[in-house]
Every structure is written in C-alpha cells, then in structure tokens.
Amino acid sequence: MLLFRSEEHVDRWCALWNRPRGATLSLEQGWALAQEWYGPDRRDPAWHRKTVDEIELLFATLRLTGPFWQLRG
Amino acid sequence: MVDEQQHDRLDFEIRRHIYDQLLNGHAAPTIAATADALSVEPSAVRAGFERLAQARNLVLQEGSREIMMAQPFSAVPTPFHVEADGHRWWGPCIWDALGILAMVKQDGRVLTACGDCGEAMTLTIKEGALAEGEGIIHFGLPAKHWWDNIVFT
Numbered sequence: 001m002l003l004f005r006s007e008e009h010v011d012r013w014c015a016l017w018n019r020p021r022g023a024t025l026s027l028e029q030g031w032a033l034a035q036e037w038y039g040p041d042r043r044d045p046a047w048h049r050k051t052v053d054e055i056e057l058l059f060a061t062l063r064l065t066g067p068f069w070q071l072r073g
Numbered sequence: 074m075v076d077e078q079q080h081d082r083l084d085f086e087i088r089r090h091i092y093d094q095l096l097n098g099h100a101a102p103t104i105a106a107t108a109d110a111l112s113v114e115p116s117a118v119r120a121g122f123e124r125l126a127q128a129r130n131l132v133l134q135e136g137s138r139e140i141m142m143a144q145p146f147s148a149v150p151t152p153f154h155v156e157a158d159g160h161r162w163w164g165p166c167i168w169d170a171l172g173i174l175a176m177v178k179q180d181g182r183v184l185t186a187c188g189d190c191g192e193a194m195t196l197t198i199k200e201g202a203l204a205e206g207e208g209i210i211h212f213g214l215p216a217k218h219w220w221d222n223i224v225f226t
C-alpha cells in the first residue's frame with residue numbers, strides 16, 4: 001500500500017507499472033483502518049488475528065465495500 | 074497435546090518479547106537475542122519463529138529466517154519512516170506505518186514519498202487524529218489476495 005499525492009499520481013503509477021488500479025482510501029479512512037487493525041496490544045495473551053467475520057465487520061464500518069474488499073469466494 | 078501447549082506458551086512469550094523490543098524503540102530481536110532473553114535454546118526460538126510465520130504473525134527473511142516483518146513493523150529498511158516518542162521505526166507500507174503510530178498510541182509522524190513522483194510527504198498524528206498531511210492511499214491488491222505475497226502487498 002503506497003501513498004500518492006493525488007488520484008492522477010495513482011493513475012500514472014498504475015500505467016507505468018502496468019498494474020490494474022486497486023482501491024483508494026482517504027487519509028482519514030487509512031488512519032481509522034490502522035487504528036482498528038493495530039490498536040489492540042499484541043502482547044496481550046488474549047490477542048488474536050482478526051477472523052474473517054471481524055474483518056468483514058470492520059470493512060463495513062469503514063464503508064469499504066464492493067468486490068475489492070470481499071474476503072470470501 | 075502437552076507439546077502443543079508448550080509451543081503455544083513459548084510462541085506467546087516470543088511474540089511478547091518481539092513487541093516489547095519494538096515498542097521500546099529497539100530493533101527487531103534476532104533468534105539468538107530472543108533465545109538469550111527467554112533463556113531457551115536458539116533452535117526452540119527458530120522453530121517458534123516458523124510457527125508464528127505459519128500463523129501469519131511474522132514474516133521471515135528468506136535466507137536467515139530472522140524477522141523481516143512483525144507487523145506493523147519492518148525489521149529491514151523501507152521508504153516508510155515513522156517517528157514518535159523519540160523513537161524511529163520502518164513500516165512495510167503506508168498502512169502499517171500509520172499502524173505503528175496506532176500501536177504506540179503517541180503523537181508522531183510518517184515520513185515517506187509519493188509512490189509515483191517521489192515528492193516528500195509527511196503525515197502527522199496528534200492526539201489520536203490526523204493533524205497534518207495530504208494525499209491518498211492506494212491498495213493495489215484486492216483484500217482476499219493480501220497474503221498471497223505479503224512482501225509485495
């Protein structure tokens with residue numbers, strides 16, 4: 001996941017590397033995702049990797065919807 | 074069953090040691106340093122690293138099998154520098170770089186560059202919110218494929 005100055009820079013990078021365009025997040029969405037994903041203390045014995053159900057709920061909460069964000073199938 | 078419980082316990086101690094070191098601003102611990110810290114044989118730590126990697130809790134370097142990533146931290150240099158509380162780290166990607174600040178729960182900043190043109194970019198987090206910075210984050214691979222090649226992702 002890379003940071004770009006704008007959508008135009010994403011388009012140029014995708015064209016240069018012949019990569020399909022993926023999904024873009026605002027910085028606010030990216031920060032919210034980072035907080036939810038990495039906020040829990042991994043030194044806690046109860047910590048566990050998020051389940052598919054938990055990730056799907058998180059994506060929905062952050063309005064990350066559509067085929068790009070689907071985990072099953 | 075006993076072996077499995079012993080492995081679970083050791084793997085937890087390894088994981089805790091790794092994140093203790095990283096969150097306190099130290100480098101990712103080596104197999105030897107982890108063995109010393111936990112008073113166990115290096116071979117036991119090496120096997121623990123492999124189990125943690127199998128469980129996707131670590132990404133290991135291909136040759137040495139030392140830590141490459143203990144997400145959101147990178148043990149090797151990357152273009153995503155993170156600064157907070159007088160410490161510096163590398164993140165494997167922009168999401169993980171922000172994740173380091175989310176994990177340390179301190180004001181801090183990410184210093185990186187536009188993936189396209191190389192223009193310097195800085196994101197600043199203060200009091201749990203984005204305080205300064207512009208740009209957008211691009212996820213190149215659909216979510217279901219993130220672990221197909223996590224180093225590339």
